[in-house]
Amino acid sequence: MLDVIKSRLLQGYRTGKFPYQAPKLPARFRGLxxxxxxxxxxxxxxxxxxxxxxxxxxxxxxxxxxxxxxxxxxxxxxxxxxxxxxxxxxxHDLAVFERERLLRSDSSYSYELQPRDLVRRLCGRSLKIRQLSAAGCGACELDFNVLNTLAWDMARLHIQVVASPRHADCLLVTGPLSKNMLLALKKTYLSMPEPAFVIACGTCPISGGIFAGSEAVCDGIEETLKPDMYLPGCPPHPASILEALLRFMGRQTRPVLDTKGEDTKPH
Ligand code: SF4
Ligand code: SF4
The missing domain is CATH 3.30.70.20 (Alpha-Beta Plaits)
Structure with a gap:
Protein backbone atom coordinates (compact mmCIF):
# COMPACT_ATOMS: atom_id res chain seq x y z
CA MET A 1 0.00 0.00 0.00
CA LEU A 2 2.81 2.38 0.90
CA ASP A 3 4.41 1.62 -2.45
CA VAL A 4 1.19 2.59 -4.23
CA ILE A 5 0.98 5.89 -2.34
CA LYS A 6 4.65 6.61 -2.98
CA SER A 7 4.36 5.91 -6.70
CA ARG A 8 1.23 8.09 -6.91
CA LEU A 9 3.06 10.96 -5.20
CA LEU A 10 5.96 10.58 -7.61
CA GLN A 11 3.61 10.73 -10.59
CA GLY A 12 2.80 14.34 -9.79
CA TYR A 13 0.22 16.28 -11.82
CA ARG A 14 -0.31 14.62 -15.19
CA THR A 15 -3.01 16.75 -16.77
CA GLY A 16 -1.73 18.79 -19.72
CA LYS A 17 -1.38 22.56 -19.44
CA PHE A 18 -3.58 23.31 -22.45
CA PRO A 19 -5.52 25.64 -22.72
CA TYR A 20 -3.35 27.78 -20.41
CA GLN A 21 -0.35 26.97 -22.58
CA ALA A 22 -0.15 26.11 -26.27
CA PRO A 23 -0.83 22.42 -26.96
CA LYS A 24 1.97 19.98 -27.72
CA LEU A 25 1.21 18.70 -31.19
CA PRO A 26 2.92 15.94 -33.16
CA ALA A 27 5.32 17.03 -35.93
CA ARG A 28 3.05 15.52 -38.59
CA PHE A 29 -0.01 17.42 -37.36
CA ARG A 30 -1.87 19.26 -40.14
CA GLY A 31 -3.78 22.28 -38.98
CA LEU A 32 -5.20 25.35 -40.67
CA HIS A 92 -4.97 23.67 -34.32
CA ASP A 93 -7.68 26.34 -34.02
CA LEU A 94 -10.06 25.36 -36.82
CA ALA A 95 -13.62 25.92 -35.63
CA VAL A 96 -15.84 28.61 -37.13
CA PHE A 97 -19.33 29.90 -36.43
CA GLU A 98 -20.44 30.20 -40.08
CA ARG A 99 -20.14 27.52 -42.80
CA GLU A 100 -18.80 30.02 -45.38
CA ARG A 101 -15.82 30.74 -43.15
CA LEU A 102 -14.53 27.23 -43.95
CA LEU A 103 -13.87 28.25 -47.55
CA ARG A 104 -10.22 29.27 -47.66
CA SER A 105 -8.41 31.13 -50.40
CA ASP A 106 -5.66 32.93 -48.46
CA SER A 107 -3.60 32.59 -45.30
CA SER A 108 -5.76 34.73 -43.04
CA TYR A 109 -6.61 33.69 -39.50
CA SER A 110 -8.61 35.34 -36.76
CA TYR A 111 -9.30 34.21 -33.23
CA GLU A 112 -13.07 34.45 -32.71
CA LEU A 113 -14.96 34.05 -29.49
CA GLN A 114 -18.67 33.25 -29.35
CA PRO A 115 -20.44 36.25 -30.95
CA ARG A 116 -23.93 35.51 -29.56
CA ASP A 117 -24.83 37.02 -26.17
CA LEU A 118 -27.42 34.30 -25.55
CA VAL A 119 -24.86 31.49 -25.83
CA ARG A 120 -22.29 33.33 -23.73
CA ARG A 121 -24.89 34.00 -21.05
CA LEU A 122 -26.20 30.42 -20.93
CA CYS A 123 -22.98 28.48 -21.52
CA GLY A 124 -20.22 30.89 -20.53
CA ARG A 125 -19.55 29.31 -17.15
CA SER A 126 -20.39 25.67 -17.84
CA LEU A 127 -21.27 23.54 -20.82
CA LYS A 128 -23.17 20.25 -20.69
CA ILE A 129 -22.77 18.21 -23.83
CA ARG A 130 -24.72 15.28 -25.23
CA GLN A 131 -22.59 13.55 -27.83
CA LEU A 132 -24.35 11.84 -30.72
CA SER A 133 -22.47 9.50 -33.00
CA ALA A 134 -24.28 9.60 -36.33
CA ALA A 135 -22.26 6.84 -38.04
CA GLY A 136 -18.69 7.71 -39.10
CA CYS A 137 -15.54 5.76 -38.38
CA GLY A 138 -15.26 6.34 -34.64
CA ALA A 139 -12.11 8.48 -34.69
CA CYS A 140 -13.90 11.74 -33.92
CA GLU A 141 -15.59 10.07 -30.95
CA LEU A 142 -12.21 8.81 -29.70
CA ASP A 143 -10.64 12.26 -29.91
CA PHE A 144 -13.62 13.74 -28.09
CA ASN A 145 -13.67 10.99 -25.45
CA VAL A 146 -10.01 11.57 -24.68
CA LEU A 147 -10.94 15.00 -23.31
CA ASN A 148 -12.51 13.17 -20.38
CA THR A 149 -9.26 11.43 -19.49
CA LEU A 150 -6.62 12.48 -16.99
CA ALA A 151 -4.47 13.92 -19.79
CA TRP A 152 -7.03 16.59 -20.79
CA ASP A 153 -9.66 16.57 -18.00
CA MET A 154 -12.13 18.98 -19.57
CA ALA A 155 -14.26 18.87 -16.40
CA ARG A 156 -11.69 21.21 -14.78
CA LEU A 157 -12.92 23.77 -17.35
CA HIS A 158 -16.56 23.10 -16.43
CA ILE A 159 -17.29 21.11 -19.58
CA GLN A 160 -19.11 17.84 -19.01
CA VAL A 161 -20.72 15.09 -21.02
CA VAL A 162 -24.23 14.22 -19.87
CA ALA A 163 -26.07 10.97 -20.48
CA SER A 164 -29.47 12.44 -21.24
CA PRO A 165 -30.22 15.06 -23.89
CA ARG A 166 -32.68 16.53 -21.38
CA HIS A 167 -29.70 17.73 -19.33
CA ALA A 168 -27.68 19.06 -22.26
CA ASP A 169 -27.00 22.61 -23.44
CA CYS A 170 -25.39 21.42 -26.59
CA LEU A 171 -25.51 18.48 -28.98
CA LEU A 172 -22.09 17.54 -30.34
CA VAL A 173 -22.60 15.48 -33.48
CA THR A 174 -19.97 13.29 -35.11
CA GLY A 175 -20.30 11.22 -38.27
CA PRO A 176 -21.89 11.89 -41.67
CA LEU A 177 -25.44 11.16 -40.43
CA SER A 178 -26.48 7.83 -41.81
CA LYS A 179 -30.11 7.59 -42.87
CA ASN A 180 -30.56 5.03 -40.09
CA MET A 181 -29.54 7.67 -37.54
CA LEU A 182 -31.73 10.46 -38.91
CA LEU A 183 -34.69 9.77 -36.62
CA ALA A 184 -32.40 9.33 -33.60
CA LEU A 185 -30.77 12.71 -34.31
CA LYS A 186 -34.13 14.45 -34.59
CA LYS A 187 -35.48 12.82 -31.42
CA THR A 188 -32.33 13.62 -29.46
CA TYR A 189 -32.45 17.25 -30.53
CA LEU A 190 -36.16 17.56 -29.73
CA SER A 191 -35.53 16.10 -26.25
CA MET A 192 -33.14 18.90 -25.35
CA PRO A 193 -34.30 21.98 -23.45
CA GLU A 194 -34.46 25.11 -25.59
CA PRO A 195 -32.40 26.77 -26.82
CA ALA A 196 -30.53 23.66 -27.90
CA PHE A 197 -27.18 24.36 -29.52
CA VAL A 198 -25.47 22.13 -32.07
CA ILE A 199 -21.77 21.61 -32.80
CA ALA A 200 -20.72 19.68 -35.91
CA CYS A 201 -17.51 17.94 -34.81
CA GLY A 202 -15.41 16.63 -37.69
CA THR A 203 -15.63 16.89 -41.44
CA CYS A 204 -18.32 14.18 -41.65
CA PRO A 205 -21.19 16.07 -39.98
CA ILE A 206 -20.29 19.17 -42.00
CA SER A 207 -20.30 17.64 -45.48
CA GLY A 208 -20.35 13.85 -45.24
CA GLY A 209 -16.54 13.67 -45.39
CA ILE A 210 -15.23 10.47 -46.94
CA PHE A 211 -18.77 9.05 -46.94
CA ALA A 212 -20.27 11.91 -48.99
CA GLY A 213 -22.32 10.69 -51.93
CA SER A 214 -23.12 7.31 -50.39
CA GLU A 215 -26.79 6.44 -50.56
CA ALA A 216 -26.59 5.37 -46.91
CA VAL A 217 -25.77 8.84 -45.55
CA CYS A 218 -27.26 12.35 -45.55
CA ASP A 219 -23.92 14.09 -46.35
CA GLY A 220 -23.80 15.80 -42.98
CA ILE A 221 -26.36 17.32 -40.66
CA GLU A 222 -26.81 20.75 -42.24
CA GLU A 223 -30.12 19.93 -43.94
CA THR A 224 -31.51 18.51 -40.70
CA LEU A 225 -30.01 20.78 -38.03
CA LYS A 226 -28.17 24.04 -38.52
CA PRO A 227 -24.92 23.83 -36.55
CA ASP A 228 -23.99 26.73 -34.27
CA MET A 229 -20.34 25.80 -34.72
CA TYR A 230 -18.40 23.90 -37.38
CA LEU A 231 -15.19 22.10 -36.46
CA PRO A 232 -13.46 20.45 -39.43
CA GLY A 233 -10.87 17.69 -39.13
CA CYS A 234 -10.71 14.00 -39.84
CA PRO A 235 -10.62 13.61 -36.94
CA PRO A 236 -10.08 16.95 -35.19
CA HIS A 237 -7.23 16.80 -32.66
CA PRO A 238 -8.39 16.90 -28.99
CA ALA A 239 -6.75 20.35 -28.71
CA SER A 240 -8.86 21.54 -31.66
CA ILE A 241 -12.01 20.20 -30.00
CA LEU A 242 -11.23 21.73 -26.61
CA GLU A 243 -10.29 25.07 -28.17
CA ALA A 244 -13.58 24.99 -30.11
CA LEU A 245 -15.63 24.25 -26.98
CA LEU A 246 -13.98 27.08 -25.05
CA ARG A 247 -14.51 29.52 -27.90
CA PHE A 248 -18.11 28.31 -28.19
CA MET A 249 -18.60 29.22 -24.53
CA GLY A 250 -16.95 32.58 -25.16
CA ARG A 251 -14.08 31.82 -22.81
CA GLN A 252 -10.62 33.09 -23.51
CA THR A 253 -8.25 31.26 -21.20
CA ARG A 254 -4.88 32.42 -22.50
CA PRO A 255 -3.24 35.10 -24.63
CA VAL A 256 -4.96 35.36 -27.99
CA LEU A 257 -3.41 33.74 -31.03
CA ASP A 258 -1.71 35.90 -33.64
CA THR A 259 -2.50 35.94 -37.35
CA LYS A 260 -0.60 32.68 -37.84
CA GLY A 261 -2.26 30.94 -34.92
CA GLU A 262 0.70 31.23 -32.54
CA ASP A 263 0.26 32.44 -28.98
CA THR A 264 1.11 36.13 -28.83
CA LYS A 265 3.07 35.77 -25.59
CA PRO A 266 5.71 33.13 -24.87
CA HIS A 267 4.93 31.00 -21.80
S1 SF4 B 1 -8.68 16.34 -48.58
FE1 SF4 B 1 -8.16 17.46 -50.44
S2 SF4 B 1 -7.89 19.59 -49.74
FE2 SF4 B 1 -7.81 18.28 -47.93
S3 SF4 B 1 -5.62 17.84 -47.63
FE3 SF4 B 1 -6.47 16.14 -48.84
S4 SF4 B 1 -6.08 16.75 -50.96
FE4 SF4 B 1 -5.86 18.60 -49.72
S1 SF4 C 1 -14.63 13.16 -39.90
FE1 SF4 C 1 -13.09 11.60 -40.40
S2 SF4 C 1 -12.52 10.87 -38.39
FE2 SF4 C 1 -14.48 11.90 -38.09
S3 SF4 C 1 -16.00 10.31 -38.33
FE3 SF4 C 1 -15.68 11.22 -40.33
S4 SF4 C 1 -14.19 9.86 -41.31
FE4 SF4 C 1 -14.07 9.49 -39.14
Whole structure:
Protein backbone atom coordinates (compact mmCIF):
# COMPACT_ATOMS: atom_id res chain seq x y z
CA MET A 1 0.00 0.00 0.00
CA LEU A 2 2.81 2.38 0.90
CA ASP A 3 4.41 1.62 -2.45
CA VAL A 4 1.19 2.59 -4.23
CA ILE A 5 0.98 5.89 -2.34
CA LYS A 6 4.65 6.61 -2.98
CA SER A 7 4.36 5.91 -6.70
CA ARG A 8 1.23 8.09 -6.91
CA LEU A 9 3.06 10.96 -5.20
CA LEU A 10 5.96 10.58 -7.61
CA GLN A 11 3.61 10.73 -10.59
CA GLY A 12 2.80 14.34 -9.79
CA TYR A 13 0.22 16.28 -11.82
CA ARG A 14 -0.31 14.62 -15.19
CA THR A 15 -3.01 16.75 -16.77
CA GLY A 16 -1.73 18.79 -19.72
CA LYS A 17 -1.38 22.56 -19.44
CA PHE A 18 -3.58 23.31 -22.45
CA PRO A 19 -5.52 25.64 -22.72
CA TYR A 20 -3.35 27.78 -20.41
CA GLN A 21 -0.35 26.97 -22.58
CA ALA A 22 -0.15 26.11 -26.27
CA PRO A 23 -0.83 22.42 -26.96
CA LYS A 24 1.97 19.98 -27.72
CA LEU A 25 1.21 18.70 -31.19
CA PRO A 26 2.92 15.94 -33.16
CA ALA A 27 5.32 17.03 -35.93
CA ARG A 28 3.05 15.52 -38.59
CA PHE A 29 -0.01 17.42 -37.36
CA ARG A 30 -1.87 19.26 -40.14
CA GLY A 31 -3.78 22.28 -38.98
CA LEU A 32 -5.20 25.35 -40.67
CA UNK A 33 -4.30 25.37 -44.39
CA UNK A 34 -2.58 28.55 -45.58
CA UNK A 35 -2.93 29.44 -49.26
CA UNK A 36 -0.75 31.71 -51.36
CA UNK A 37 -2.86 32.05 -54.49
CA UNK A 38 -0.42 34.52 -56.06
CA UNK A 39 1.80 31.51 -56.82
CA UNK A 40 -0.98 29.46 -58.45
CA UNK A 41 -0.42 28.66 -62.10
CA UNK A 42 -3.42 29.21 -64.41
CA UNK A 43 -3.07 25.91 -66.28
CA UNK A 44 -2.39 23.63 -63.31
CA UNK A 45 -5.10 21.53 -61.67
CA UNK A 46 -2.90 19.05 -59.80
CA UNK A 47 -4.38 19.69 -56.36
CA UNK A 48 -7.96 19.68 -57.61
CA UNK A 49 -7.38 16.38 -59.39
CA UNK A 50 -5.65 14.64 -56.51
CA UNK A 51 -8.05 15.65 -53.74
CA UNK A 52 -10.03 12.51 -52.82
CA UNK A 53 -13.06 14.42 -51.54
CA UNK A 54 -13.44 17.27 -54.03
CA UNK A 55 -12.50 19.91 -51.47
CA UNK A 56 -10.52 22.07 -53.91
CA UNK A 57 -11.89 24.10 -56.77
CA UNK A 58 -10.13 26.31 -59.25
CA UNK A 59 -11.52 29.87 -59.24
CA UNK A 60 -12.46 31.71 -62.43
CA UNK A 61 -10.35 34.68 -61.32
CA UNK A 62 -7.33 32.41 -60.72
CA UNK A 63 -6.10 30.51 -57.71
CA UNK A 64 -8.02 27.93 -55.74
CA UNK A 65 -10.54 27.73 -52.95
CA UNK A 66 -10.13 24.97 -50.38
CA UNK A 67 -13.23 23.93 -48.47
CA UNK A 68 -12.13 22.91 -44.97
CA UNK A 69 -15.67 21.60 -44.44
CA UNK A 70 -14.91 18.85 -46.97
CA UNK A 71 -11.17 18.44 -46.36
CA UNK A 72 -9.93 15.31 -44.59
CA UNK A 73 -6.45 16.81 -44.06
CA UNK A 74 -4.70 14.04 -45.97
CA UNK A 75 -2.02 16.45 -47.22
CA UNK A 76 -2.02 15.13 -50.80
CA UNK A 77 -2.65 18.58 -52.30
CA UNK A 78 0.28 20.10 -50.41
CA UNK A 79 2.59 17.45 -51.87
CA UNK A 80 1.09 17.70 -55.36
CA UNK A 81 1.42 21.47 -55.61
CA UNK A 82 4.91 22.14 -56.93
CA UNK A 83 4.33 25.90 -56.78
CA UNK A 84 3.90 25.78 -53.00
CA UNK A 85 0.45 27.37 -52.96
CA UNK A 86 -0.87 25.13 -50.16
CA UNK A 87 0.75 24.72 -46.77
CA UNK A 88 -0.80 23.07 -43.74
CA UNK A 89 0.18 25.05 -40.66
CA UNK A 90 0.41 23.79 -37.09
CA UNK A 91 -2.49 26.00 -36.03
CA HIS A 92 -4.97 23.67 -34.32
CA ASP A 93 -7.68 26.34 -34.02
CA LEU A 94 -10.06 25.36 -36.82
CA ALA A 95 -13.62 25.92 -35.63
CA VAL A 96 -15.84 28.61 -37.13
CA PHE A 97 -19.33 29.90 -36.43
CA GLU A 98 -20.44 30.20 -40.08
CA ARG A 99 -20.14 27.52 -42.80
CA GLU A 100 -18.80 30.02 -45.38
CA ARG A 101 -15.82 30.74 -43.15
CA LEU A 102 -14.53 27.23 -43.95
CA LEU A 103 -13.87 28.25 -47.55
CA ARG A 104 -10.22 29.27 -47.66
CA SER A 105 -8.41 31.13 -50.40
CA ASP A 106 -5.66 32.93 -48.46
CA SER A 107 -3.60 32.59 -45.30
CA SER A 108 -5.76 34.73 -43.04
CA TYR A 109 -6.61 33.69 -39.50
CA SER A 110 -8.61 35.34 -36.76
CA TYR A 111 -9.30 34.21 -33.23
CA GLU A 112 -13.07 34.45 -32.71
CA LEU A 113 -14.96 34.05 -29.49
CA GLN A 114 -18.67 33.25 -29.35
CA PRO A 115 -20.44 36.25 -30.95
CA ARG A 116 -23.93 35.51 -29.56
CA ASP A 117 -24.83 37.02 -26.17
CA LEU A 118 -27.42 34.30 -25.55
CA VAL A 119 -24.86 31.49 -25.83
CA ARG A 120 -22.29 33.33 -23.73
CA ARG A 121 -24.89 34.00 -21.05
CA LEU A 122 -26.20 30.42 -20.93
CA CYS A 123 -22.98 28.48 -21.52
CA GLY A 124 -20.22 30.89 -20.53
CA ARG A 125 -19.55 29.31 -17.15
CA SER A 126 -20.39 25.67 -17.84
CA LEU A 127 -21.27 23.54 -20.82
CA LYS A 128 -23.17 20.25 -20.69
CA ILE A 129 -22.77 18.21 -23.83
CA ARG A 130 -24.72 15.28 -25.23
CA GLN A 131 -22.59 13.55 -27.83
CA LEU A 132 -24.35 11.84 -30.72
CA SER A 133 -22.47 9.50 -33.00
CA ALA A 134 -24.28 9.60 -36.33
CA ALA A 135 -22.26 6.84 -38.04
CA GLY A 136 -18.69 7.71 -39.10
CA CYS A 137 -15.54 5.76 -38.38
CA GLY A 138 -15.26 6.34 -34.64
CA ALA A 139 -12.11 8.48 -34.69
CA CYS A 140 -13.90 11.74 -33.92
CA GLU A 141 -15.59 10.07 -30.95
CA LEU A 142 -12.21 8.81 -29.70
CA ASP A 143 -10.64 12.26 -29.91
CA PHE A 144 -13.62 13.74 -28.09
CA ASN A 145 -13.67 10.99 -25.45
CA VAL A 146 -10.01 11.57 -24.68
CA LEU A 147 -10.94 15.00 -23.31
CA ASN A 148 -12.51 13.17 -20.38
CA THR A 149 -9.26 11.43 -19.49
CA LEU A 150 -6.62 12.48 -16.99
CA ALA A 151 -4.47 13.92 -19.79
CA TRP A 152 -7.03 16.59 -20.79
CA ASP A 153 -9.66 16.57 -18.00
CA MET A 154 -12.13 18.98 -19.57
CA ALA A 155 -14.26 18.87 -16.40
CA ARG A 156 -11.69 21.21 -14.78
CA LEU A 157 -12.92 23.77 -17.35
CA HIS A 158 -16.56 23.10 -16.43
CA ILE A 159 -17.29 21.11 -19.58
CA GLN A 160 -19.11 17.84 -19.01
CA VAL A 161 -20.72 15.09 -21.02
CA VAL A 162 -24.23 14.22 -19.87
CA ALA A 163 -26.07 10.97 -20.48
CA SER A 164 -29.47 12.44 -21.24
CA PRO A 165 -30.22 15.06 -23.89
CA ARG A 166 -32.68 16.53 -21.38
CA HIS A 167 -29.70 17.73 -19.33
CA ALA A 168 -27.68 19.06 -22.26
CA ASP A 169 -27.00 22.61 -23.44
CA CYS A 170 -25.39 21.42 -26.59
CA LEU A 171 -25.51 18.48 -28.98
CA LEU A 172 -22.09 17.54 -30.34
CA VAL A 173 -22.60 15.48 -33.48
CA THR A 174 -19.97 13.29 -35.11
CA GLY A 175 -20.30 11.22 -38.27
CA PRO A 176 -21.89 11.89 -41.67
CA LEU A 177 -25.44 11.16 -40.43
CA SER A 178 -26.48 7.83 -41.81
CA LYS A 179 -30.11 7.59 -42.87
CA ASN A 180 -30.56 5.03 -40.09
CA MET A 181 -29.54 7.67 -37.54
CA LEU A 182 -31.73 10.46 -38.91
CA LEU A 183 -34.69 9.77 -36.62
CA ALA A 184 -32.40 9.33 -33.60
CA LEU A 185 -30.77 12.71 -34.31
CA LYS A 186 -34.13 14.45 -34.59
CA LYS A 187 -35.48 12.82 -31.42
CA THR A 188 -32.33 13.62 -29.46
CA TYR A 189 -32.45 17.25 -30.53
CA LEU A 190 -36.16 17.56 -29.73
CA SER A 191 -35.53 16.10 -26.25
CA MET A 192 -33.14 18.90 -25.35
CA PRO A 193 -34.30 21.98 -23.45
CA GLU A 194 -34.46 25.11 -25.59
CA PRO A 195 -32.40 26.77 -26.82
CA ALA A 196 -30.53 23.66 -27.90
CA PHE A 197 -27.18 24.36 -29.52
CA VAL A 198 -25.47 22.13 -32.07
CA ILE A 199 -21.77 21.61 -32.80
CA ALA A 200 -20.72 19.68 -35.91
CA CYS A 201 -17.51 17.94 -34.81
CA GLY A 202 -15.41 16.63 -37.69
CA THR A 203 -15.63 16.89 -41.44
CA CYS A 204 -18.32 14.18 -41.65
CA PRO A 205 -21.19 16.07 -39.98
CA ILE A 206 -20.29 19.17 -42.00
CA SER A 207 -20.30 17.64 -45.48
CA GLY A 208 -20.35 13.85 -45.24
CA GLY A 209 -16.54 13.67 -45.39
CA ILE A 210 -15.23 10.47 -46.94
CA PHE A 211 -18.77 9.05 -46.94
CA ALA A 212 -20.27 11.91 -48.99
CA GLY A 213 -22.32 10.69 -51.93
CA SER A 214 -23.12 7.31 -50.39
CA GLU A 215 -26.79 6.44 -50.56
CA ALA A 216 -26.59 5.37 -46.91
CA VAL A 217 -25.77 8.84 -45.55
CA CYS A 218 -27.26 12.35 -45.55
CA ASP A 219 -23.92 14.09 -46.35
CA GLY A 220 -23.80 15.80 -42.98
CA ILE A 221 -26.36 17.32 -40.66
CA GLU A 222 -26.81 20.75 -42.24
CA GLU A 223 -30.12 19.93 -43.94
CA THR A 224 -31.51 18.51 -40.70
CA LEU A 225 -30.01 20.78 -38.03
CA LYS A 226 -28.17 24.04 -38.52
CA PRO A 227 -24.92 23.83 -36.55
CA ASP A 228 -23.99 26.73 -34.27
CA MET A 229 -20.34 25.80 -34.72
CA TYR A 230 -18.40 23.90 -37.38
CA LEU A 231 -15.19 22.10 -36.46
CA PRO A 232 -13.46 20.45 -39.43
CA GLY A 233 -10.87 17.69 -39.13
CA CYS A 234 -10.71 14.00 -39.84
CA PRO A 235 -10.62 13.61 -36.94
CA PRO A 236 -10.08 16.95 -35.19
CA HIS A 237 -7.23 16.80 -32.66
CA PRO A 238 -8.39 16.90 -28.99
CA ALA A 239 -6.75 20.35 -28.71
CA SER A 240 -8.86 21.54 -31.66
CA ILE A 241 -12.01 20.20 -30.00
CA LEU A 242 -11.23 21.73 -26.61
CA GLU A 243 -10.29 25.07 -28.17
CA ALA A 244 -13.58 24.99 -30.11
CA LEU A 245 -15.63 24.25 -26.98
CA LEU A 246 -13.98 27.08 -25.05
CA ARG A 247 -14.51 29.52 -27.90
CA PHE A 248 -18.11 28.31 -28.19
CA MET A 249 -18.60 29.22 -24.53
CA GLY A 250 -16.95 32.58 -25.16
CA ARG A 251 -14.08 31.82 -22.81
CA GLN A 252 -10.62 33.09 -23.51
CA THR A 253 -8.25 31.26 -21.20
CA ARG A 254 -4.88 32.42 -22.50
CA PRO A 255 -3.24 35.10 -24.63
CA VAL A 256 -4.96 35.36 -27.99
CA LEU A 257 -3.41 33.74 -31.03
CA ASP A 258 -1.71 35.90 -33.64
CA THR A 259 -2.50 35.94 -37.35
CA LYS A 260 -0.60 32.68 -37.84
CA GLY A 261 -2.26 30.94 -34.92
CA GLU A 262 0.70 31.23 -32.54
CA ASP A 263 0.26 32.44 -28.98
CA THR A 264 1.11 36.13 -28.83
CA LYS A 265 3.07 35.77 -25.59
CA PRO A 266 5.71 33.13 -24.87
CA HIS A 267 4.93 31.00 -21.80
S1 SF4 B 1 -5.62 17.84 -47.63
FE1 SF4 B 1 -7.81 18.28 -47.93
S2 SF4 B 1 -7.89 19.59 -49.74
FE2 SF4 B 1 -5.86 18.60 -49.72
S3 SF4 B 1 -6.08 16.75 -50.96
FE3 SF4 B 1 -6.47 16.14 -48.84
S4 SF4 B 1 -8.68 16.34 -48.58
FE4 SF4 B 1 -8.16 17.46 -50.44
S1 SF4 C 1 -14.63 13.16 -39.90
FE1 SF4 C 1 -13.09 11.60 -40.40
S2 SF4 C 1 -12.52 10.87 -38.39
FE2 SF4 C 1 -14.48 11.90 -38.09
S3 SF4 C 1 -16.00 10.31 -38.33
FE3 SF4 C 1 -15.68 11.22 -40.33
S4 SF4 C 1 -14.19 9.86 -41.31
FE4 SF4 C 1 -14.07 9.49 -39.14
Missing amino acids: PLLDNAKCSADCRACEQICPVGAIQKRAEGGIVLDCGKCIFCGKCETACEAGVIRFSSN
